[in-house]
Amino acid sequence: DTGVSQDPRHKITKRGQNVTFRCDPISEHNRLYWYRQTLGQGPEFLTYFQNEAQLEKSRLLSDRFSAERPKGSFSTLEIQRTEQGDSAMYLCASSLRTPFTDTQYFGPGTRLTVL
Amino acid sequence: QKEVEQDPGPLSVPEGAIVSLNCTYSNSAFQYFMWYRQYSRKGPELLMYTYSSGNKEDGRFTAQVDKSSKYISLFIRDSQPSDSATYLCAMYMRTGANSKLTFGKGITLSVRP
Numbered sequence: 001d002t003g004v005s006q007d008p009r010h011k012i013t014k015r016g017q018n019v020t021f022r023c024d025p026i027s028e029h030n031r032l033y034w035y036r037q038t039l040g041q042g043p044e045f046l047t048y049f050q051n052e053a054q055l056e057k058s059r060l061l062s063d064r065f066s067a068e069r070p071k072g073s074f075s076t077l078e079i080q081r082t083e084q085g086d087s088a089m090y091l092c093a094s095s096l097r098t099p100f101t102d103t104q105y106f107g108p109g110t111r112l113t114v115l
Numbered sequence: 116q117k118e119v120e121q122d123p124g125p126l127s128v129p130e131g132a133i134v135s136l137n138c139t140y141s142n143s144a145f146q147y148f149m150w151y152r153q154y155s156r157k158g159p160e161l162l163m164y165t166y167s168s169g170n171k172e173d174g175r176f177t178a179q180v181d182k183s184s185k186y187i188s189l190f191i192r193d194s195q196p197s198d199s200a201t202y203l204c205a206m207y208m209r210t211g212a213n214s215k216l217t218f219g220k221g222i223t224l225s226v227r228p
Contacts, residue, residue: 004158006158031214033215033216035216040220040221041220041221042119042121042203042205042218042219042220042221043159043203043216043218044218045215045216045217048213048215050212055212055213056212056213056215089156091158091159093216095214097214101147101164102147102207102209102214103149103161103164104161104214104216105161106151106158106159106160106161107158108157108158109156109157109158111156
């Protein structure tokens with residue numbers, strides 16, 4: 001399968017614990033995006049990478065959140081000291097930015113439940 | 116006011132019906148418009164992608180963009196039970212480096228056999 005993959009698919013944790021999610025983009029894509037989706041809402045932008053550089057972070061991304069993309073391949077999103085309000089689906093998308101397009105393809109998501 | 120507004124749902128139609136899904140947006144800088152389909156507990160899947168005003172057809176799906184009215188639509192002909200999903204409109208602008216998508220809330224469609 002050559003699509004975007006995410007791991008784990010589901011994560012249940014207790015409030016205050018740290019969690020880390022992984023995203024593997026489509027191999028030739030140079031851009032990687034993280035979004036968060038809560039029930040009944042559309043996805044909301046969190047941050048994105050061009051190769052290994054993190055170029056923009058949303059104000060939704062508090063200082064408890066950190067994302068990395070070492071070597072410009074896979075990416076990790078870590079949430080420290082989780083809160084119940086962090087419960088959501090965390091979506092990763094990748095794209096190949098060209099002068100004409102930047103179409104994003106999404107992975108299956110990681111569903112986080114904070115108890 | 117949100118940047119992207121999507122008609123509230125849910126929507127239930129009989130099999131074979133023509134479905135019209137609509138979004139409006141407020142930021143005239145948006146240039147690229149997409150429709151994603153999302154099945155329950157799955158990631159969004161790209162259905163249609165348009166740039167200019169006008170219609171774009173792909174099988175039973177037609178995407179329509181009216182930039183002067185800031186209005187986009189997705190039409191589904193001969194709807195099937197397998198079309199039952201949440202449909203999300205999304206858009207972005209290419210000014211600057213970030214092509215982050217701004218989504219509508221989504222509308223849940225149910226096609227009854």
